[in-house]
Amino acid sequence: MNLPADAVTALETFEAAAGWEQRARLLMQWGERLPALSDVQMCETNRVHGCESQVWLVGELRDSHWQFSANSDARLIRGLVALLLARVNGLSAIELQQVDLPQWFNQLGLGRQLSQSRSNGLNAVLQRMRELAQ
Template identity: 70%
Template sequence: MSLSPEAQAALDAFAGQPGWEQRARLLMQWGERLPALGEAQRTEQHRVHGCESQVWLLGECHDGRWQFRASSDARLLRGLLALLLVRVNDLPAEQLQQVDVAQWFDSLGLGRQLSPSRSNGLNAVLQRMRELTQA
């Protein structure tokens, strides 16, 4: 499955970082670019369960392609969400089913830094995305 230009840009940006410290800084910058969700969108209905931090996810389908918006109360997680969104946004539902979160973050050089709870949380977000595409 080929990457969108945005996902390829993320991959290139992270590949150019020599170490974890630089990737962590870049991760925080990606999180700051994540558009904020309004109070009306940060509701229990949009909350993703299975994350230690609070995460909210909204999804809409336009012309068979999905667009997601997400936010979190945790700064590091906002960066991870931003990177997940560039990987999955604009995919049709059938391609979304094939996305491998662990492989994506490994390719960004972030896999080893994901704690089991963060990995589980990101998988919960992806699972919720998949549920939304089936609804």
């Protein structure tokens, strides 16, 4: 499967990182680059359930490819969500169904840092994306 350009950038950036501390800094930087959602978008309807932190997700279909925006009240989660968006933005609904979340974070060298609850939360975000794309 072809990776979106942002995903390729993420992979190259994280592969070049020397160790966990540098990856953690990169993770925070990716989170800080997430565009803010409006107050209207940060409503209960757009909140992803199944996350310990608050995560809001909106998606729209543009030329049969999905574009998602998201935000979180937790810095680390914002970074992880930003990397998930890098992986999925621009995909079709069918491609979205084929995204392997654990594999993606392992490729980034972040797999071991995903606690069970964070992993469950990210899976909930991906699941919500897939529901929106149905």
